[in-house]
Amino acid sequence: MSASxxxxxxxxxxxGSLVVxxxxxxxxxxxxxxxxxxxxxxxKTTLINLITGMLKPNxxxxxxxxxxxxxxEPQERVRKGLARTFQINTLFPGLNxxxxxxxxxxxxxxxxxQFWRNIAEHRESIEEAYEILRRLRLADVxxxxxxxxxxxxxxxxxxxxxxxxxxxxxxLDEPAAGVPQEExxxxxxxxxxxxxxxxxxxxxxxxxxxxxxxxxxIVLVGGAIYTEGSPAEIAADAGVREVYLGKRTHx
Amino acid sequence: xxxxxxxxxxxxxxxxxxxRWHPAETLFWIATLLxxxxxxDYLQLASRIAITALFxxxxxxxxxxxxxxxxxxxxxxxxxxxxxxxxxKFVSGDPLFGLVVSTAAAxxxxxxxxxxxxxxxxxxxxxxxxxxGLLLEQAANSASWLTGGSDGLQGINIGxxxxxxxxxxxxxxxxxYSLIILFLVFLGARRLIxxxxxxxxxxxxxxxxxxxxxxxxxxAHIRAIYTLAAAIAGIAGALLAQTTQTVALDSLSFERSAxxxxxxxxxxxGRLYGGLVGxxxxxxxxxxxxxxxxxxxxxxxxxxxxxxVMLLPNGILGGLSAAMDWWRxx
Numbered sequence: 001m002s003a004s005x006x007x008x009x010x011x012x013x014x015x016g017s018l019v020v021x022x023x024x025x026x027x028x029x030x031x032x033x034x035x036x037x038x039x040x041x042x043x044k045t046t047l048i049n050l051i052t053g054m055l056k057p058n059x060x061x062x063x064x065x066x067x068x069x070x071x072x073e074p075q076e077r078v079r080k081g082l083a084r085t086f087q088i089n090t091l092f093p094g095l096n097x098x099x100x101x102x103x104x105x106x107x108x109x110x111x112x113x114q115f116w117r118n119i120a121e122h123r124e125s126i127e128e129a130y131e132i133l134r135r136l137r138l139a140d141v142x143x144x145x146x147x148x149x150x151x152x153x154x155x156x157x158x159x160x161x162x163x164x165x166x167x168x169x170x171x172l173d174e175p176a177a178g179v180p181q182e183e184x185x186x187x188x189x190x191x192x193x194x195x196x197x198x199x200x201x202x203x204x205x206x207x208x209x210x211x212x213x214x215x216x217x218i219v220l221v222g223g224a225i226y227t228e229g230s231p232a233e234i235a236a237d238a239g240v241r242e243v244y245l246g247k248r249t250h251x
Numbered sequence: 252x253x254x255x256x257x258x259x260x261x262x263x264x265x266x267x268x269x270x271r272w273h274p275a276e277t278l279f280w281i282a283t284l285l286x287x288x289x290x291x292d293y294l295q296l297a298s299r300i301a302i303t304a305l306f307x308x309x310x311x312x313x314x315x316x317x318x319x320x321x322x323x324x325x326x327x328x329x330x331x332x333x334x335x336x337x338x339x340k341f342v343s344g345d346p347l348f349g350l351v352v353s354t355a356a357a358x359x360x361x362x363x364x365x366x367x368x369x370x371x372x373x374x375x376x377x378x379x380x381x382x383x384g385l386l387l388e389q390a391a392n393s394a395s396w397l398t399g400g401s402d403g404l405q406g407i408n409i410g411x412x413x414x415x416x417x418x419x420x421x422x423x424x425x426x427x428y429s430l431i432i433l434f435l436v437f438l439g440a441r442r443l444i445x446x447x448x449x450x451x452x453x454x455x456x457x458x459x460x461x462x463x464x465x466x467x468x469x470x471a472h473i474r475a476i477y478t479l480a481a482a483i484a485g486i487a488g489a490l491l492a493q494t495t496q497t498v499a500l501d502s503l504s505f506e507r508s509a510x511x512x513x514x515x516x517x518x519x520x521g522r523l524y525g526g527l528v529g530x531x532x533x534x535x536x537x538x539x540x541x542x543x544x545x546x547x548x549x550x551x552x553x554x555x556x557x558x559x560v561m562l563l564p565n566g567i568l569g570g571l572s573a574a575m576d577w578w579r580x581x
Contacts, residue, residue: 052464054463073463074463074464075462075463075464075465075466075467075468075469076466078463078464078465078466079466083464084464086461086464090458090460090461090464091458091461092453092454092457092458092461093457093458094453094456094457095450095453095454095457098262098265098266099266099450099453100454102266102450103447103450103451103453103454103465104465104466106447106450106451107451107465107466107467108465108466111447112447112448112450112451112467112472113447113448113451113471113472113475114446114447114448115442115443115446115447115448115449115475116442116443116446117446117447118267118270118442118445118446119266119270119445119446119447119449119450120263120264120266120267120269120270120445122447123263125447126262126263126266127262127263129262130261130262142262143265161461161464161465162464164465165465165466
């Protein structure tokens with residue numbers, strides 16, 4: 001397990017009789033670009049919630065770079081280098097992008113408990129925040145309150161906030177959800193431009209995007225891994241097609 | 252050593268500009284000196300307004316910045332008021348010494364309750380704060396051997412401030428004392444909200460659920476600000492006990508908790524001055540209305556509250572700043 005950036009073993013979770021995750025075992029190698037696909041209700045977001053600790057598993061283990069993190073709180077996992085973005089914008093509406101990303105950096109640097117020094121004196125944190133915003137093409141709108149930003153920019157801010165935690169593994173829950181198709185390419189260009197060392201797991205419905213950006217694809221159906229493999233293997237898999245065309249029904 | 256590249260000068264300068272003193276702030280504080288010259292008959296009232304403003308400021312720190320709605324904030328105000336009274340009775344009448352001790356007492360109660368507070372939000376949290384407030388009021392009522400129960404605390408004995416300034420009948424000393432402490436605490440609070448911690452508090456208010464995803468120890472942040480707000484509420488309570496030389500159960504009452512919440516909402520939450528303005532409006536309105544028809548004065552404050560909340564969702568100051576924006580864009 002030590003070679004994996006992120007791995008899970010026997011991860012299961014159910015709500016009453018509804019099984020939302022069944023014995024899930026994944027292994028993400030360092031720097032891997034994994035896509036997580038599957039029909040609606042397959043448990044993709046649930047898996048991300050389990051990995052990040054927002055949902056507690058009934059059984060199973062999660063390891064980050066070989067270290068068991070199953071018992072850690074979500075914020076402790078983040079500090080160990082596991083970050084995520086949300087499918088539905090989960091931002092700070094009244095803060096602007098600069099403040100929000102600076103906040104994330106202040107938390108990472110452990111200075112967010114300081115109450116006697118002016119934020120502007122933490123020049124390095126602010127510069128780092130601005131650099132992330134520049135890289136994500138948000139610098140020109142970074143003084144506008146988040147609630148006033150166009151939707152596509154808000155999606156990018158989701159990623160910016162996650163990057164500010166300096167993750168080793170980044171889980172992207174439909175980073176381009178709700179963005180018009182012509183703009184969703186921009187978001188994935190940003191994602192593709194991230195450091196090679198960063199391990200990525202992203203949920204995405206657009207197969208063109210998946211086949212273009214993923215090095216490996218995991219197909220989730222009914223809370224369990226249906227199959228996984230390289231984009232070529234998945235493209236050739238007749239079963240996956242059936243699942244996507246909806247000929248089979250799954251809980 | 253070259254400084255930061257010009258492209259990053261902008262954000263640092265922007266954040267610094269956010270923290271700069273506004274001319275209106277200077278005007279505000281100059282205006283607080285006017286009662287000494289123009290309304291010397293009202294210095295006692297002015298002192299009570301300053302104390303209430305400090306109390307409102309403490310509530311705004313948790314309500315307006317961290318998003319914690321409390322209906323039991325008088326617990327800390329009253330704890331310190333009793334502590335100040337009892338301390339003067341048995342230990343020392345020195346006001347500043349008493350202020351420090353009673354603030355510490357309120358902070359201790361705040362710290363203890365913060366462990367419960369930090370675990371809950373929304374309605375549960377409101378009910379817990381309410382319950383803790385009621386609990387303390389009844390505890391003070393039962394411990395009448397110490398607090399005097401419903402008769403109020405007897406035998407408070409406050410000495411002159413700094414050994415020199417007696418608390419006079421007109422309230423010169425009282426208002427000077429209250430105003431100076433209010434100003435000093437305000438400076439501290441202002442520094443706090445412009446610090447990284449202040450930013451973290453705004454993060455909690457704007458989206459408490461996202462904070463853990465940034466790796467933030469949200470509960471530790473909440474415990475810290477709750478304790479601090481309790482201490483500041485305590486300073487206000489101690490000041491009231493010392494300047495009026497009376498402490499009664501009403502200092503711990505639900506009514507006091509509710510009133511301070513009304514003041515902060517009236518003035519505008521999350522803007523530091525909101526509590527100050529709200530306290531002044533509320534206290535002056537009470538003074539004026541109760542002169543006309545004392546038994547009905549809550550009718551008017553109720554009406555004012557409904558109108559402000561309906562028409563100005565961000566309070567009086569929020570309304571003023573929206574009006575200013577509109578004027579500028581015109």
